[in-house]
Structures are given as C-alpha cells and as structure tokens.
Amino acid sequence: MSASKNPQRSGNPATRAAAERHQHVDGRSKITWVDWVGGARLRTLPLAIAPVAAGAGIAQMQQSFSLTLTLLALAVAVLLQIGVNYANDYSDGVRGTDEHRVGPARLTGSGLVNPKKVLATALVFFGLAAVAGLVAVILSERWAFLAVGAVAILAAWFYTGGKRPYGYAGLGEIAVFIFFGLVATVGTVWLQSDIIPQEAWITGTGVGMLAVAVLIANNTRDIPTDKLVGKRTLSVRVGDRASRILFAFFVLAPFAAPGIYVLAYPMMIFALFALIGAIPAAVIMLWARSAREMILALALTSFTALAYGVLMGVAFAF
Secondary structure (H helix, E strand, O other): OOOOOOHHHOOOHHHHHHHHHOEOOOOOEOOOHHHHHHHOOHHHOHHHHHHHHHHHHHHHHOOOOOHHHHHHHHHHHHHHHHHHHHHHHHHHHHHOHHHOOOOOOOOOOOOOOOHHHHHHHHHHHHHHHHHHHHHHHHHHOOOHHHHHHHHHHHHHHHOOOOOOOHHHHOOHHHHHHHHHHHHHHHHHHHOOOOOOOHHHHHHHHHHHHHHHHHHHHHHHHOHHHHHHOOOOOHHHHHOHHHHHHHHHHHHHHHHHHHHHHOOOOHHHHHHHHHHHHHHHHHHHHHHOOOHHHHHHHHHHHHHHHHHHHHHHHHHHHO
16 A cells, blocks of 8 residues: 555654544554544634625724624625535545645545545535625625635636636735735725725735734745645745745734824834744844744744734724
C-alpha cells in the first residue's frame, strides 16, 4: 500500500500522528467530532468576524445600525468561511496536495475520511450561508446582494476546486483581499445604510490586508511542499525572503488608518493597541526558522485582525 493510501506512511508527520491516534485494535480508524471541528479551522474565523464588526460600527456611526442585519451578515461570513475551509480540505486532499504539507492533518488528505463526506459538509455550509444571505436580502431589499453572494460562493469553491484553481496560480491573495476585506466590510455597511462612507472602504482595505497577511504566512510555511505538488502560490513565485517582507508590510500597513483617523475619532487610539499582536507577528515571521514559528505568526495575525476590526468599529460607533 502506498503512502497516499496508507495514512500511517504519509509524508506529513501530522497525518501519520492522526492515523496512529485513531487506530483501533481491529485495524480500522474512527474519526471523532473533534476532527471535524479541526477541519473547520476555527483559527481562521476571526477573519470572518473582523470585517462585519468594523462594518457594524460604521453603520452605527451613520445611525443606521440593525442588530438583525448585522447578525445575518456575521452568519453569512462565518458559514462561508467554514464552507471554504472544508472545500479546500476536499480539493487539496483529492489532488494529493496535502500529502507532504506541514501542519495539522486534514480530513481528506489524512485518508481517514471519505472525500465525499467532506465535500457534502462544505456544500451544507455553503447552503446555510446562502440561506442566511437570502434572509438578509429580503429584509434589506438589497437585491444586488444575490449576485454578490453567488460570486462569493463561486470564488470560495474555485480557490482550490475545479480544473484550474486560482489559488494554485498565485491569485489567492487578491480574492482574500476583495472578499474578506472590501466586500465583507462595505457589504455590512451597505446592508444597513444607503450611504457608503470612505471609512468603510479604508477600513475594509485594512482588514483585507490583514487577511492577506494570514494567507501569506500560511503559504510561506508551505513553500517547499507546494513546490513539490506544483502549487504556484504567490509565496512560491516570489520566494521565501520576499514573502516574509510582504507579510510584514501587510500586517503593519493597516495601522496607518487608525493613526490618521484618531484626529476625528478620539477612541481610534485604542485600535492601535492591536499592534500588540501585529508587531510580534512581523518580527517572528521575518526571522522564523521553523514551521511552528510561522504558525504562531499566523495565529497572532488572525487575532490581530479580529482586534483591529472590532476596535475600529467601536471607535467609529462611539
């Protein structure tokens, strides 16, 4: 049996460990709910919450805040993010991309779960996101969101799915910036207000840049293994050193916004406290020597994005 068929012989240490952890006396493996929760990649969810929090604060600034519409926007963002994570797990797994990757074992790539079950789970979350979005559209009467939602779901699938996934061509950062930054932030505002102020675009840009930084950290860690499987991410294309420098730029540049807005919004000074996570993340990433250090930088950046979005939203609202 080849390594691709036998998880215990996988080139990924995390996959081998997962197979051994689930090995039963009868030789069969059993997946638990913990594994499925891990497949949702909860550490990425702050990237879905941050733009909605920022957008909600801007809507409150315009005295058009709606708790119902904000919660629906949050549901769409979180459900779509989880759907993306399962879809990526499925697509990368069936391609064999995860065979030698560094990091936590994936459901499909580990060989412990039927790929069809992972795909079905992804489709369920996409469906739930679509339902939440439809309710938001009906309540707000923003019918253009139907097209936006459809494009978002297609972008989520074709990131690693389909015959020519754009995530394998170095275009993932562009999509992440657009959907996790501009679309999610501006969309949350537009769902509740007829006017989209410049604050929404600038804040969306900042949140999007932090989301890009998370992806760069992930892809920089995976440069050696992505090269093996022909996955030409931006990090693979520009190389390790340039990728680290790009990460530092994208994780620090967003703080120009609160630095400028502090004159108009006094509470914006608190948004700068998110630098407590951003600066260490940049330092770690620039000098990291191991995948574990890069994973730490990724986690710090994810929570920095959450703090940034929430604190910016609060500053605008109050």
